[in-house]
Amino acid sequence: MSTIDFETLKQRFPAAADIPEEFRLASPIHQRISLVDGEFVNWDGACKTVLSPICVQQPDGSVQQVEIGSYPVMGDTESEAALDAAVKAYDSGRGEWPTMAVAQRIACMQDFIKRMVAQRQLIVNLIMWEIGKSLADSRKEFDRTVEYMAATIEALKEQDNSNSRFIIAEGTIGQIRRTPLGVVLCMGPYNYPLNETFATLIPALLMGNTVVFKPPQYGTLLFYPLLEAFRDAFPKGVINTIYAPGAVVVPHMLATGKINVLALIGSSKVADHLKKQHPKSHRLRAILGLDAKNAAIILPDADLDLTVKECLLGALSFNGQRCTALKMLIVHESIVDAFLARFTEALGKLKVGMPWETGVNITPLPGLHRTAYMTDAIDDARALGAHVVNDAGGTFCQTLFYPAVVYPVKEGMKLYREEQFGPLIPVTTFSDIETALEYVITSDHGQQVSIFGSDPAQIGELVDPLVNQVCRVNLNCQCQRGPDVFPFAGRKDSAEGTLSVTDALRAFSIRSMVAAKQTEDSKALLDAIVNDHQSKFVNTGFIF
Ligand code: G3H
Numbered sequence: 129m130s131t132i133d134f135e136t137l138k139q140r141f142p143a144a145a146d147i148p149e150e151f152r153l154a155s156p157i158h159q160r161i162s163l164v165d166g167e168f169v170n171w172d173g174a175c176k177t178v179l180s181p182i183c184v185q186q187p188d189g190s191v192q193q194v195e196i197g198s199y200p201v202m203g204d205t206e207s208e209a210a211l212d213a214a215v216k217a218y219d220s221g222r223g224e225w226p227t228m229a230v231a232q233r234i235a236c237m238q239d240f241i242k243r244m245v246a247q248r249q250l251i252v253n254l255i256m257w258e259i260g261k262s263l264a265d266s267r268k269e270f271d272r273t274v275e276y277m278a279a280t281i282e283a284l285k286e287q288d289n290s291n292s293r294f295i296i297a298e299g300t301i302g303q304i305r306r307t308p309l310g311v312v313l314c315m316g317p318y319n320y321p322l323n324e325t326f327a328t329l330i331p332a333l334l335m336g337n338t339v340v341f342k343p344p345q346y347g348t349l350l351f352y353p354l355l356e357a358f359r360d361a362f363p364k365g366v367i368n369t370i371y372a373p374g375a376v377v378v379p380h381m382l383a384t385g386k387i388n389v390l391a392l393i394g395s396s397k398v399a400d401h402l403k404k405q406h407p408k409s410h411r412l413r414a415i416l417g418l419d420a421k422n423a424a425i426i427l428p429d430a431d432l433d434l435t436v437k438e439c440l441l442g443a444l445s446f447n448g449q450r451c452t453a454l455k456m457l458i459v460h461e462s463i464v465d466a467f468l469a470r471f472t473e474a475l476g477k478l479k480v481g482m483p484w485e486t487g488v489n490i491t492p493l494p495g496l497h498r499t500a501y502m503t504d505a506i507d508d509a510r511a512l513g514a515h516v517v518n519d520a521g522g523t524f525c526q527t528l529f530y531p532a533v534v535y536p537v538k539e540g541m542k543l544y545r546e547e548q549f550g551p552l553i554p555v556t557t558f559s560d561i562e563t564a565l566e567y568v569i570t571s572d573h574g575q576q577v578s579i580f581g582s583d584p585a586q587i588g589e590l591v592d593p594l595v596n597q598v599c600r601v602n603l604n605c606q607c608q609r610g611p612d613v614f615p616f617a618g619r620k621d622s623a624e625g626t627l628s629v630t631d632a633l634r635a636f637s638i639r640s641m642v643a644a645k646q647t648e649d650s651k652a653l654l655d656a657i658v659n660d661h662q663s664k665f666v667n668t669g670f671i672f
Pocket residue numbers: 319320324449450451452607608609610
């Protein structure tokens with residue numbers, strides 16, 4: 129019998145005095161600055177209070193979310209200033225940053241990485257406190273980001289070195305390199321506030337673009353310790369920050385036509401709306417990571433131990449708040465009872481608690497609206513004939529929500545199509561494989577799928593149509609983005625563009641070339657430019 133109920137969940141929240149010393153925030157962070165044109169600009173206007181997902185016990189016996197700081201709520205005037213600073217720093221491609229030699233840009237980035245690494249402990253703590261991610265996963269997010277940055281630098285060296293030569297074709301001499309696109313508006317998501325923001329911001333910067341950066345609504349304060357590093361490691365105006373409701377300032381910034389690239393990890397609805405704001409939409413490149421509803425198709429011959437383990441990880445890592453999470457389990461009817469029994473048993477062993485607790489799996493969600501949504505989705509499914517099949521599934525206290533396995537989920541229920549982005553596991557069945565395939569085909573989403581089974585003929589037959597529906601088919605493992613050298617993309621409402629260590633460098637740049645007729649005069653001219661180091665673009669130098 130489960131021991132989870134409202135009271136036990138409530139007791140998982142600590143008293144303030146019980147929070148281990150090393151994981152406490154020394155004091156709330158009340159950020160009152162933004163970074164614009166290389167300067168910290170003071171803000172004395174309205175501010176937003178930041179409430180942690182983590183609650184603490186109160187003298188009156190209740191538990192309440194902890195206030196961990198506040199940040200500015202700016203508006204159009206401030207967003208214009210940030211945008212104009214980025215435009216000025218780009219200076220139509222003549223700015224210091226876009227014309228800087230690649231090796232020098234790399235040196236700036238390496239300097240930034242050193243400064244960032246010095247802030248690791250504080251940033252990891254802030255990830256925990258701002259979004260409720262476990263300590264282990266918060267550390268992983270930080271370290272993975274640093275590794276991603278180092279790998280991106282290596283990939284850029286490789287790319288630049290391979291372009292450090294002339295090509296001769298049909299009597300024309302050419303040198304082709306990748307060049308920046310202009311001003312990038314960069315917005316990351318709350319679930320990977322550091323990692324996914326940097327997955328676009330870092331390649332955008334390295335390719336010579338200038339940036340306006342708007343942090344996510346949850347996960348803003350964790351960038352505060354990096355503002356000095358942004359200011360000191362890069363030339364002024366290369367990176368500018370804005371703290372404002374996206375719905376207010378972002379359409380306004382796009383409507384100016386001054387933004388060349390929209391890098392957004394968020395929802396397809398928002399992305400659609402934003403893209404339309406640009407006066408010349410063909411001038412706007414969009415790099416988008418959007419909605420997903422990845423399914424696991426569990427075949428009758430699946431290894432159930434492995435399947436349960438991977439589906440649990442896939443559905444519930446970081447409480448299911450991953451775009452790559454498994455958000456629908458489609459199980460063959462012949463094994464659904466066995467699967468549910470083992471899955472719910474394994475789920476019952478997950479540890480529920482605070483992010484700093486060793487081995488914790490289920491942690492608080494970012495706000496009461498999230499527990500309200502989960503409850504509403506369960507009520508909707510129940511009203512239409514489904515049940516919560518695990519003990520205590522759906523029980524919650526404030527921000528702490530106990531995962532619910534909901535079965536049988538059918539067309540018409542919210543959970544059938546909506547991206548729940550939280551600790552709900554909808555399960556449905558199939559008898560004919562066409563039914564499972566149809567679910568993926570008729571979905572608005574097209575990111576990834578997992579197949580669990582062992583018959584090569586059946587799996588082979590499924591893979592072929594599925595690779596044309598999604599961008600990654602995982603065999604006997606959960607869906608995921610990594611390793612970061614692999615292409616991360618999606619079809620339909622799930623993405624635009626491809627990210628990976630190398631793909632992102634391409635996404636934030638365009639090839640440009642210098643060409644000349646293959647004459648003696650041209651050869652002499654190009655020789656002189658190269659030998660006398662007259663150009664950053666026309667050169668044959670090698671970056672070691
Ligand atoms: O939220 C979406 C992330 O890109 C998922 O990344 O598969 O590495 O957890 P992950």
